[in-house]
Amino acid sequence: MRIAVYPGSFDPIHNGHLDIIHRCRPIFDALVVAVLRNDEKQPLFSVRERLEMIGELLDPYDECRVESFSGLLVDFVREADAGVVVRGLRAVSDFEYEVQMALMNRRLNDRVETVFMAAKEEYSYVSSRLVKEVFFLGGDLEGLVPHPVLTRLGAKRRRSRQ
Numbered sequence: 001m002r003i004a005v006y007p008g009s010f011d012p013i014h015n016g017h018l019d020i021i022h023r024c025r026p027i028f029d030a031l032v033v034a035v036l037r038n039d040e041k042q043p044l045f046s047v048r049e050r051l052e053m054i055g056e057l058l059d060p061y062d063e064c065r066v067e068s069f070s071g072l073l074v075d076f077v078r079e080a081d082a083g084v085v086v087r088g089l090r091a092v093s094d095f096e097y098e099v100q101m102a103l104m105n106r107r108l109n110d111r112v113e114t115v116f117m118a119a120k121e122e123y124s125y126v127s128s129r130l131v132k133e134v135f136f137l138g139g140d141l142e143g144l145v146p147h148p149v150l151t152r153l154g155a156k157r158r159r160s161r162q
């Protein structure tokens, strides 16, 4: 079984992330989307909300599941019986940070390989950070985030207006 882990904050998951997930499906036998539990960050969506949204999106795909993790990614990868970490690369600006993480992870466990996938051009400028900025400034996110996220963003907007 070739099992891969696709880790991230996913706050929120956007269509660039989903594209990477879809392109992983024919390559690996199983894919675990791993949501980092980070107590330091003030997230827009709680980990529970993120797991729910990603769970809804992965529901049609038997070989994909979502879990949360804390601590070292390589430990989570080992516990998931996986050997590969998947990360998306959007632009050269992602490269330095991503390679640092890949090298550190290899140093921590040299049986874990990192595989980079180039983001689809149409999503190469999309990040969770910009999605949040556009949301807080009232912009339209249709086409950039999947429906479970759009629905919850709409609910958050309505609640904030009450």
Ligand code: PNS
Binding pocket: 007, 008, 009, 010, 036, 071, 072, 073, 074, 100, 101, 102, 104, 105
């Ligand atoms: O989507 P993000 O926020 O860029 O994802 C970053 C993530 C979750 C992949 C990274 O922060 C991570 O792997 N954190 C776990 C902590 C860890 O293992 N650190 C040491 C190796 S860099």
